[in-house]
Amino acid sequence: MTAVIIRTHGLCRDFTVGAQTVNALRDLSVEIYRGEFIAIMGPSGSGKSTCMHLLGCLDTPSTGDYLLDGEDVSGLDRDSLATIRQRKVGFVFQSFNLLGGATAQANVELPLVYGGESRTARADKAAAALASVGLTDRAHHLPAQLSGGQMQRVAIARAIVNQPALVLADEPTGALDTGTGKEIMRLLQQLNQAGMTVVVVTHEQEIAQFARRVLRFRDGRLVGDKNADSSDSPEHDAATAEAI
Amino acid sequence: MRLSDSLLSAAASLRSNKLRTALTTLGIIIGVAAVIAMVGVGKGAEQRIEEAIQGLGENVLFVRNGTNVAGGVRGGSSAKVSLSEEDAAAIQTQAPSILIAAPTVRATGQVIFGNSNWFTTVYGVNDPYLQAREWEIGNGRTFNARETRSAAKVAIVGETIIKQLFADVNPVGEIVRIKRIPFRIIGTVRSKGETSWGRDHDDVVFVPLATAKSRLNVGERFRGRFVRDITLKAHSADLLEAAEQEVTDLLRERHRIRPGTPDDFYVRNVAQFLEARAKSERTMSMLLAAVAGISLLVGGIGIMNIMLVSVTERTREVGLRMAVGARSRDILLQFVTEAVAVSLIGGVMGIALGFGGLLAAARLADWPLIASPTSAFIAMGFAAGIGIFFGYYPALKASRLDPIIALRHE
Numbered sequence: 001m002t003a004v005i006i007r008t009h010g011l012c013r014d015f016t017v018g019a020q021t022v023n024a025l026r027d028l029s030v031e032i033y034r035g036e037f038i039a040i041m042g043p044s045g046s047g048k049s050t051c052m053h054l055l056g057c058l059d060t061p062s063t064g065d066y067l068l069d070g071e072d073v074s075g076l077d078r079d080s081l082a083t084i085r086q087r088k089v090g091f092v093f094q095s096f097n098l099l100g101g102a103t104a105q106a107n108v109e110l111p112l113v114y115g116g117e118s119r120t121a122r123a124d125k126a127a128a129a130l131a132s133v134g135l136t137d138r139a140h141h142l143p144a145q146l147s148g149g150q151m152q153r154v155a156i157a158r159a160i161v162n163q164p165a166l167v168l169a170d171e172p173t174g175a176l177d178t179g180t181g182k183e184i185m186r187l188l189q190q191l192n193q194a195g196m197t198v199v200v201v202t203h204e205q206e207i208a209q210f211a212r213r214v215l216r217f218r219d220g221r222l223v224g225d226k227n228a229d230s231s232d233s234p235e236h237d238a239a240t241a242e243a244i
Numbered sequence: 245m246r247l248s249d250s251l252l253s254a255a256a257s258l259r260s261n262k263l264r265t266a267l268t269t270l271g272i273i274i275g276v277a278a279v280i281a282m283v284g285v286g287k288g289a290e291q292r293i294e295e296a297i298q299g300l301g302e303n304v305l306f307v308r309n310g311t312n313v314a315g316g317v318r319g320g321s322s323a324k325v326s327l328s329e330e331d332a333a334a335i336q337t338q339a340p341s342i343l344i345a346a347p348t349v350r351a352t353g354q355v356i357f358g359n360s361n362w363f364t365t366v367y368g369v370n371d372p373y374l375q376a377r378e379w380e381i382g383n384g385r386t387f388n389a390r391e392t393r394s395a396a397k398v399a400i401v402g403e404t405i406i407k408q409l410f411a412d413v414n415p416v417g418e419i420v421r422i423k424r425i426p427f428r429i430i431g432t433v434r435s436k437g438e439t440s441w442g443r444d445h446d447d448v449v450f451v452p453l454a455t456a457k458s459r460l461n462v463g464e465r466f467r468g469r470f471v472r473d474i475t476l477k478a479h480s481a482d483l484l485e486a487a488e489q490e491v492t493d494l495l496r497e498r499h500r501i502r503p504g505t506p507d508d509f510y511v512r513n514v515a516q517f518l519e520a521r522a523k524s525e526r527t528m529s530m531l532l533a534a535v536a537g538i539s540l541l542v543g544g545i546g547i548m549n550i551m552l553v554s555v556t557e558r559t560r561e562v563g564l565r566m567a568v569g570a571r572s573r574d575i576l577l578q579f580v581t582e583a584v585a586v587s588l589i590g591g592v593m594g595i596a597l598g599f600g601g602l603l604a605a606a607r608l609a610d611w612p613l614i615a616s617p618t619s620a621f622i623a624m625g626f627a628a629g630i631g632i633f634f635g636y637y638p639a640l641k642a643s644r645l646d647p648i649i650a651l652r653h654e
Contacts, residue, residue, distance in 0.1 A: 058566075058567060058647050058651075059648060079571040079572060082569055082570060082571040083571065085566075085567060085568065085569050086569020087569070091568065097560060097563075099561060099564070100260075101257065101259075101260045102256065110568050111569050113246075113249050114565070114569035114571070158568065
């Protein structure tokens, strides 16, 4: 059995909007193992983004526990969360979010900058990350000189440069054409096969097919947990039963 | 995040918006230039006073012969002579605020040594005058009592005379001709230097008062016991005004001037006069300080304004940096560094402008202004302080952004 990288128990996230309380995520209990490739699916407002923010340590749960790579991160303050993100989470965004004034290499180095690493160590790691996404020859190009697919590859290199426990991709193909999107997904698949834990948030079935396990959300609840190569997990049964 | 990284990041961000950066620095440039100018003008004024006091001697007053009013025709200054050696003696003994009262006459003429000659001013004075004006003897000695009494043909010379006639060789014991009369040089006085407005204090020869009156042509008007002026030294600076009053009262009495009739002499407090002029320069300095203060304030607000715009524009960047691990203080440091960088750039340019302006003013207006390195440090300190003060709030705002909301920002 491989190691559990994420374990949540009764994770809830409420937002107070005026007098109303919106339960964006309700009672999420899920385990994710090292080396998994997971797709989180659901319509907008289903709670998948909230789930991603919580898993990515960008947000803290209202109630419930969250263990990331063995560390309880549910009660941490802003700066501790930032440090956790720096060490354990790599983000890939729909709109790439590269710094326009910085070269591909400098963009990839950014997480290491906040880790306080030396310039040479940064350059070496960034070069390795760029090599693993096949962009060694574009290291000194600015984002404006790259295609959409290349920009997303740079973003992926940035996400993996620090060998995080988890790569979180939020609609990584949303700004790309279908062909390029598939290339990006294949790249994520390769990285996953090399041992990286990858979680992709998407609303496209085609994209979700790249994953081996799909978590479906609706109205803030986990309503489906399907493994591509085995039967449904116990959590899924419970969640489905509750939803019905 | 390391400081070097935040500096690089600030440099990159400033480069990407060159025009904006340039305009933002403008206020700081003017403010810092004004600080430099202010200190320069202030120091210039101070130095002039110091030089003047050094030239004059401390707590010195002059009494001159007054304007003669006869039948409605006014003669020039000193047209009528009323001051005498006895007046000086009376002031010395009867005016309690006065330390020294020294009568003087003066002549101009050629001084000749060997085949060199030099046109200079020869003062007929006794030793107390040298003490009042704080002329220190360099080589040789001052006049002794016998020389003073017997109108001996002895002279004390200034640095410029030595330079012009003796090529810097010690002239004590040499014989010079002043207005064709041979004088033995018995001493030299130490240099008082040149004033910043170009007057050479050292271009001077002293001979005993009696000698000047009997041997050199000091003017018909100063026959007998009459003198050109009386140099006074008060006991202290606080007593200058009292001294002026005592001397005025005493001389009016001695000259039998009836009440309501104007003085036939005048007392001039040169230091006070210079002080007044320095005051106007200090006012100028204050004005520059106000300009500096306002420019720096406006410049600072400009920086704050631009930084707020910059933070808003770069909200997504902030969100991304936070997502990849930037802590609040990293973001704070980044934006404060940027603000300080802008104001330091402005500071450097302001220093260049300020020093340039001072040099130009000193050259064109012949106005002694001092470009002191201290003022550059002060100005840079101001600039950095403004960067921190006005950059802090925008930076704080950026550092408190919620990464999720920041990442969604369009």
